[in-house]
Amino acid sequence: MKPTASSTSPRAPRMFGWLVLAVLLTALTYTLAPQQLPLSVYKLSLVAMAAVAGYWIDRALFPYARPDAMWDTEFAASHVPMMLRLATVLMLRRAIIVSATMLAVGLGA
Numbered sequence: 001m002k003p004t005a006s007s008t009s010p011r012a013p014r015m016f017g018w019l020v021l022a023v024l025l026t027a028l029t030y031t032l033a034p035q036q037l038p039l040s041v042y043k044l045s046l047v048a049m050a051a052v053a054g055y056w057i058d059r060a061l062f063p064y065a066r067p068d069a070m071w072d073t074e075f076a077a078s079h080v081p082m083m084l085r086l087a088t089v090l091m092l093r094r095a096i097i098v099s100a101t102m103l104a105v106g107l108g109a
Contacts, residue, residue: 046105054101058094067091 029036059066067090070083 043106047102050102050105051098053105054098055094057101058097061097062090062093065090065093067094 026037026040029040067087070087070090
């Protein structure tokens with residue numbers, strides 16, 4: 001049985017452990033090779049910009065097939081299972097486009 005919200009203690013935000021690990025690894029990088037920090041920041045900014053670019057590429061290629069826009073019709077209310085499948089496919093399409101863009105930028109293509 002799942003505990004209720006009132007019985008649980010405050011928890012750390014999502015992915016907090018990964019944030020701590022990233023900070024520790026950054027400190028280790030600074031200790032061992034401080035000249036590499038600008039390169040790390042550059043690579044992280046490229047990956048972040050690629051994620052944004054992939055999102056906007058998806059929106060430009062499929063302006064009428066946005067995952068969130070499928071629920072605004074009367075048809076959607078009466079065909080929930082089919083609309084859930086369609087929304088799943090649209091979200092997977094977007095994830096594939098964004099990840100492909102990030103991979104292309106990360107590989108230097």
